[in-house]
Amino acid sequence: MQIRKANGNIEDFDEKKLINAISKTGAKIDVAYEICNYVKDKCHQNYKDDQPVKTDYIYRLAFKHLNHISKASALKFSLKRSMLEIGPSGFPFEKFIAEVWRHEGFNSITGQMVYGKCVAHEVDVVAWNNEKLVMIEAKYHSDAGSRTDLKSALYVKARYEDIEVSTFSIESFNSDDTKNLSPKMPGRLSEGWLVTNTHFSDTAITYANCNNLKLMSFDYPDEGSLQDKIIEYSLYPITCLTTINHEEKRKLIEKDIILCQTLHNESHTLSEIGIDSDRIYLILEEASTLL
Numbered sequence: 199m200q201i202r203k204a205n206g207n208i209e210d211f212d213e214k215k216l217i218n219a220i221s222k223t224g225a226k227i228d229v230a231y232e233i234c235n236y237v238k239d240k241c242h243q244n245y246k247d248d249q250p251v252k253t254d255y256i257y258r259l260a261f262k263h264l265n266h267i268s269k270a271s272a273l274k275f276s277l278k279r280s281m282l283e284i285g286p287s288g289f290p291f292e293k294f295i296a297e298v299w300r301h302e303g304f305n306s307i308t309g310q311m312v313y314g315k316c317v318a319h320e321v322d323v324v325a326w327n328n329e330k331l332v333m334i335e336a337k338y339h340s341d342a343g344s345r346t347d348l349k350s351a352l353y354v355k356a357r358y359e360d361i362e363v364s365t366f367s368i369e370s371f372n373s374d375d376t377k378n379l380s381p382k383m384p385g386r387l388s389e390g391w392l393v394t395n396t397h398f399s400d401t402a403i404t405y406a407n408c409n410n411l412k413l414m415s416f417d418y419p420d421e422g423s424l425q426d427k428i429i430e431y432s433l434y435p436i437t438c439l440t441t442i443n444h445e446e447k448r449k450l451i452e453k454d455i456i457l458c459q460t461l462h463n464e465s466h467t468l469s470e471i472g473i474d475s476d477r478i479y480l481i482l483e484e485a486s487t488l489l
Contacts, residue, residue: 199211199238199241199242199245199251200250200251201250201251201252201253201256202250202251202252202253203253203343204253204254204341204342204343205342205343205344205345206343208250211238211241211251211256213234213238216230216233216234216237216256216260217230217231217234218230219275219278220233220234220260220264220271220275222274222425222429223264223268223270223271223272223274223275224268224270224271224274225264225267225268225271229264229267229268233260233263233264234260236259236263237256237259237260237263240259241255241256241259257279260275261275261276269484269487270487270488273434273438273439273440273484273487273488274429274434274438274488276438277425277428277434277438278342278416278425279342280434280435280437280438281395281396281416281424281435281437282339282340282341282342282395282396283340283435283437283444283447284338284395284435284437284451284456285338285340285451286340286448287338288322288336288337288338289308289309290338290451290456291336291338291395292308292309292322292323292336292338293308293454293456294433294435294456294457295322295323295334295336295393296308296323296325297433297456297457298424298427298428298431298433299323299325299332299334300325301427301430301431301433302325302427303327304325304326304327304330304332305325305326305327305379305380305383306323306324306325306326307323307324307325307371307373307375307376307379308322308323308324308373309322309373310324310371310372310373311372312324312333312361312364312366312370312371313364313370314357314360314361314363314364315360315361315363315364316360317360319357319360319361321333321334321335321361322334322335322336323336324371326380326383326384327380327383328380328382328383328384329384329388330384330388330389331366331383331384331385331386331387331388331389332387332388332389332390332391333358333361333387333389333390333391334390334391334392334393335350335354335357335390335391335392335393336393336394337350337392337393337394337395338394338395339394339395339396341396342396344396345396345397345398345399345402346392346394346396346397346398346399346402346415347398347399347401347402348399348401348402348405350392350402351392351398351402351405351406351411351413352405354390354392354411355390355405355406355409355411357390358387358390358411361387361390362386362387362390364386364387365385365386366383366385366386366387367381367383367385368381368383389412390411390412391411391412391413391414392406392411392412392413392414393413393414393415393424394414394415394416395415395416395424396415396416397415397416397417397418398413398415398418403418414427432458432459432489433457433459434457434458434459434488434489435456435457435458436450436451436455436456436457436458436461436485438458438488439458439481439484439485439488440484441477441480441481441484442473442481446471446473449471450467450468450471453467453470453471455467458485458488458489459489461481461482461485462482462485462486462489465478465482468481468482
């Protein structure tokens with residue numbers, strides 16, 4: 199069976215990928231095999247042998263079947279698509295990435311103007327602990343077929359080369375958040391990262407590995423991907439929830455409610471955007487199931 203991916207590429211269906219994606223939600227392996235077989239049967243029934251199956255169709259089949267078995271697993275299975283909805287601008291994604299580094303034991307701030315040897319650079323996320331000073335370029339895409347390519351990797355690497363010769367202290371950064379964070383940080387840039395919510399092109403990965411540029415995408419690297427971090431720290435975005443509509447999600451994101459954890463702790467924002475008490479109960483119940 200062949201599939202047509204979101205970027206238009208056609209390739210052979212790899213059932214191991216589907217089984218692995220379902221297993222990562224916490225579903226048992228026999229459930230993953232059951233759903234994979236169900237998906238294959240449905241595809242063979244509804245598609246001609248020479249017609250590629252759209253990945254969107256495979257996703258919808260798997261999600262619906264998994265939802266009957268485990269609501270929590272189905273919500274986690276939707277994570278990849280939910281990450282596409284953290285928009286419409288890239289600012290919520292930057293805040294999301296800052297939260298990932300906080301859970302890794304770092305102080306983190308967003309939207310900083312950082313002065314290199316030659317020019318100033320706008321850096322999406324700056325994170326530090328006693329051992330490392332990290333700067334992160336966050337590339338948000340709303341289209342599943344979009345990839346962060348070699349051009350982006352070249353551009354980001356050049357910026358970090360200009361920055362790494364500079365010396366920093368907490369006074370180098372302009373943010374109200376720094377008042378409540380550790381003032382101790384290494385004086386020089388330790389790591390430069392390029393992070394995206396979708397995927398990297400093969401050439402971007404090859405270049406980055408050759409030039410000491412750290413990469414993270416939804417499913418890269420094999421261990422320590424964005425998906426792995428989200429599952430490890432329960433950093434599920436509110437866009438995973440099915441009990442709130444797109445407009446309500448947008449309003450919550452505008453109020454900096456990006457994570458289900460935050461929504462659970464600041465549930466009063468639901469009434470502030472006009473949601474009644476009965477629905478609030480359902481929304482918080484769903485968020486609790488996911489967490």
